[in-house]
Amino acid sequence: MSELISIENLSFRYVDTDFYSLNNVNLKINKGDFVLLCGPSGCGKTTLLRAINGLIPNYYQGEYKGKVIIENKEVSKHKTYEIAKIAGLVFQDPENQLFTSSVEKEIAFGLENLAIPRDEMRRIVNETIRVLNLENLRYKVPAFLSGGEQQKVAIAAIYAMRPKVLLLDEPLSNLDPYSAISVIELIYKLNKELGLTILIAEHRLDWLIPFSNRIVIMNEGRILIEGETRSILEKFDLEQFDVNDPKIPTLAKRINKIFNLRIKISLTVDEFVDNFKKELNDRI
Amino acid sequence: MLRPENFIYRPKDTVIHRLDPRSKFYYAFLMLVLAILTIDFNLLLLLLLFTLFPILLGKILKQVLKAIQSSLFFLALIFIINFIFSLNVILALALVIRFLILIISFLAFSLTTSIDDIALSFYKLRFPYDFVLALTLAYRFIPTLFKDAVNIVDAQRSRGLETQKGNLIKRVKNFMPVIIPLLVVAIRRALNVAEAMESRCFGASKRPTNYYELKIKFGDILLFVASTILFIIVLAEILGLVKIAIV
Numbered sequence: 253m254s255e256l257i258s259i260e261n262l263s264f265r266y267v268d269t270d271f272y273s274l275n276n277v278n279l280k281i282n283k284g285d286f287v288l289l290c291g292p293s294g295c296g297k298t299t300l301l302r303a304i305n306g307l308i309p310n311y312y313q314g315e316y317k318g319k320v321i322i323e324n325k326e327v328s329k330h331k332t333y334e335i336a337k338i339a340g341l342v343f344q345d346p347e348n349q350l351f352t353s354s355v356e357k358e359i360a361f362g363l364e365n366l367a368i369p370r371d372e373m374r375r376i377v378n379e380t381i382r383v384l385n386l387e388n389l390r391y392k393v394p395a396f397l398s399g400g401e402q403q404k405v406a407i408a409a410i411y412a413m414r415p416k417v418l419l420l421d422e423p424l425s426n427l428d429p430y431s432a433i434s435v436i437e438l439i440y441k442l443n444k445e446l447g448l449t450i451l452i453a454e455h456r457l458d459w460l461i462p463f464s465n466r467i468v469i470m471n472e473g474r475i476l477i478e479g480e481t482r483s484i485l486e487k488f489d490l491e492q493f494d495v496n497d498p499k500i501p502t503l504a505k506r507i508n509k510i511f512n513l514r515i516k517i518s519l520t521v522d523e524f525v526d527n528f529k530k531e532l533n534d535r536i
Numbered sequence: 537m538l539r540p541e542n543f544i545y546r547p548k549d550t551v552i553h554r555l556d557p558r559s560k561f562y563y564a565f566l567m568l569v570l571a572i573l574t575i576d577f578n579l580l581l582l583l584l585l586f587t588l589f590p591i592l593l594g595k596i597l598k599q600v601l602k603a604i605q606s607s608l609f610f611l612a613l614i615f616i617i618n619f620i621f622s623l624n625v626i627l628a629l630a631l632v633i634r635f636l637i638l639i640i641s642f643l644a645f646s647l648t649t650s651i652d653d654i655a656l657s658f659y660k661l662r663f664p665y666d667f668v669l670a671l672t673l674a675y676r677f678i679p680t681l682f683k684d685a686v687n688i689v690d691a692q693r694s695r696g697l698e699t700q701k702g703n704l705i706k707r708v709k710n711f712m713p714v715i716i717p718l719l720v721v722a723i724r725r726a727l728n729v730a731e732a733m734e735s736r737c738f739g740a741s742k743r744p745t746n747y748y749e750l751k752i753k754f755g756d757i758l759l760f761v762a763s764t765i766l767f768i769i770v771l772a773e774i775l776g777l778v779k780i781a782i783v
Contacts, residue, residue, distance in 0.1 A: 311734050333740040341735040348725055349732035351669075351676055353652050354547075360747035367741035370749065377747070391547060395679055413737065 256416060256449055257281040257304060257339075262318035263473075264299060264308055273299040275473035277318070281451065281466075283416075286443045288460050288481070289453040291470035292494040297453035300470070301419045303327065304451070306335030323416060337366070339417040340410030344425055346402035350394035355386065355405050358394050362413040380412045383446070384438060400431020404438055411442060418442060420452040424459070436460065457498040461485070462519040469493045486517045500524050545650050551755060552594030552644070557653045559756040560645045563590070563763040567641035570767060574774050577630040583637050586766065590644040600643050604636070611635060651675040656750055665744060673729065681722060688717050 257280070264274040273296050281287055289297050302308040309316045310332040320327040327335050340362075343349050352358045359380055363373045381390055386408055389397065394405055403423055410418060420439065424432040440463045442448040454460055461467075461481055468478045469490070476493050477484060485501040504515045504524060515531045518524035547553070552560070570583055591600050604611075611632050618628040655668045689699065692713050699710055772778045 305735060307731060307734055311731060331739075332734045333737040336735050336737050337740075343728065343732055343735075345728065347680055348728040349735075351673055351729070351733070353650055353672075353676065357652060357747055362736040364744040364747060365737040365740045367743065367745050370745055370747065373745065373747055393547075395676065409736065 254283050255280055256283045256285075256323065257451075258319075258321045259300075259304070260319045260321070262303060262320060263315075264303060264317070265315040266299075267313045269314075272315075272473050274303065277473070277475055279468065279475060279478065281417075281449060283449055284443070284447060285466055286440075286450045286464045287452070287466045287468060288457070288464040289451060289468045289470065290455065290457060290490075290495050291476075295470045296473040297470060298421050299473075301341055301421050301451065301453060304417070305339050305341040305419055306330065306332040307341070333365070336415075337413055338415055339419055340413060340415040341419040341421065342403070342406050342410055342423050344422045346399060346406050346423075346426065347395070349406045349409075350402060353393055353395075355389045355392055355394055355397075355408075356381065358405055359409050359412045361409060366413065376412055376414075380408055384408050384411065384441075398431060399427050400435055403427060403431075403435050407435070407438060407442070411446075411448070415448070417449045417451060420450070420454070422453055422455070424454060424456055432456070432459065436463065439463075455496070457490070457496060458500070461498050461501070469495060481519070482517050485519075504528075545647055546599075547650065548595060548648075550594050550648070552590050552596075552648045554753075554755070555648075555759060556750055556752055556756045557645075557649045557657045558750075559752070559759045560590075560649060561657075563759055564641045564645040566763050566767045568638060570770050570774075571634045571637040571641075574770070575627070575630055575634075576774075577626050577633070579770065579773065580630050580633040580637065583770070584633050584640070587637055587640040587644065590648070591640060594644060594648045596643070596647045599647055600640060603643055604639065607639060652748060653750070656746060656748060659746065660750055665742070677725070677729075680725070681718070684721050684725075685714065685718050688714050688721070692717075 259277055259279040262274055262277040263272050265272045275296075277296075277300065289300065291297055299308065302312060303320055304322065304327070306327050308314070309328050316328060322335065323338055325335065325338070350358055352361060356377055359377050360373055363376060368376070381387055384404065384407075386404065389401060389405065394402060397405065403426075407418070407420075407423075418439070423439075424435060427435065436459055439450060439452065443450045443463070452460065452464075464481050466479065467481050467484045469476045469484075471493060477488060485498070489502075489505075490497045498519075500519060500521060500523075501517055504518050504527070507513060507528075508515055513531050513535070515524070516527045518527050567583065567587060571580065574580060574583075591597055614635055615628045615632050618631050619625065622628065651672055655672045658671065659665065659668045689697075693699065697710065697713055699707065699714075701707075702710065769778070
């Protein structure tokens with residue numbers, strides 16, 4: 253797999269603060285990755301996403317060291333919109349990222365800014381609505397949709413610009429569990445079927461680990477550990493990094509410990525049951 | 537009680553909703569000029585009758601009636617004051633009708649025209665994109681800020697804030713614990729919105745393209761011609777050039 257984002261020795265301190273929100277961060281993200289970014293609040297997740305998206309250092313001023321390279325472009329040397337076209341950022345509060353009075357207009361907003369001709373724009377909007385199954389929302393007013401629907405529209409509006417990476421900053425924290433799951437399904441579809449690289453900052457590991465192939469854990473502006481989802485969960489108890497342990501992998505580990513079994517690391521209930529059966533069959 | 541939802545555009549598919557905002561505004565503006573120029577009771581009644589067409593065609597009668605209901609106080613005030621000063625029932629009624637024409641003709645515009653279309657008209661008239669977008673955003677965030685305000689009032693009340701007691705000055709003073717957090721929330725929202733706009737490539741082009749299109753259609757020409765003819769006839773009547781036979 254080829255490399256899409258490369259972060260080298262990145263440090264950033266916001267104006268008027270006396271600590272580094274990012275402290276010598278190194279990270280490489282490949283095309284097609286689904287990366288789960290976690291860590292306690294204030295650990296630098298949001299800052300890292302902003303730095304990839306170009307909001308840092310263009311919109312947020314501060315002390316900037318190191319390099320972020322995305323698709324051979326050095327982020328700090330380009331305008332925000334040049335980078336935002338490649339790496340779109342979806343925010344926590346959906347209401348603040350919807351500006352227009354109909355869903356189709358909302359999806360077209362980014363394309364309008366990029367001065368894409370109307371016919372082409374209509375084609376892209378239609379395709380986006382079709383692919384993401386938003387036909388029933390098309391003419392509705394974004395401000396009056398439910399939280400889950402709003403977040404889907406916000407994601408669609410970014411996807412319409414056909415970025416290479418979708419960055420999501422705690423997109424599920426304002427949502428009820430039911431809508432959160434439908435939003436996750438949408439994100440997964442973008443990753444699996446449409447080949448979008450995903451980088452998502454989120455606390456709710458339980459929901460996301462089955463879809464992610466990599467985990468990055470941060471604290472105090474540094475990356476503590478980083479690697480393939482299963483191997484990270486196998487090797488570490490995430491509690492030690494101030495991150496909630498996801499339940500299913502932890503369950504397997506506890507059972508293994510108590511009954512001296514060797515159930516393989518599992519990310520979903522079904523997988524756990526299968527692995528549990530296998531282990532029992534092997535033993536008997 | 538002033539209820540904002542009675543003054544807010546709701547999408548509907550009618551002849552009036554489909555008209556170009558410029559022709560609707562032209563119509564509303566001519567009605568305004570005529571209503572101000574004349575004080576003749578019969579003529580005003582005739583104009584009032586004309587204002588009803590777009591309301592009925594646009595299926596917004598209910599909203600208009602509610603809006604009139606919330607301005608009943610002003611209408612009564614206009615009637616009473618004018619009656620006291622002139623002791624002329626007809627004149628007082630004429631002034632009430634004048635006010636009604638103003639309300640109804642502008643509601644016919646604002647209730648059937650989406651803010652996007654209004655903004656697009658400004659854009660077509662070569663207003664800068666930033667200005668047009670600011671207009672849309674201001675309108676877009678009215679319900680959101682309203683919701684924030686309600687939340688803050690509730691939160692402060694649950695901490696013991698009295699908003700209904702005391703004289704006017706005391707009440708205004710009591711609202712300070714609402715105003716300040718609301719201001720902070722609004723500023724924070726504005727910063728988030730700006731950030732989200734950056735992320736949607738705002739500023740990439742000086743003259744962005746538009747998803748929607750404004751087109752002068754047959755209906756617009758019809759409305760344009762009809763309101764111009766009406767304007768000329770009524771103006772002629774006001775100036776005493778012609779006499780329209782009204783009962």
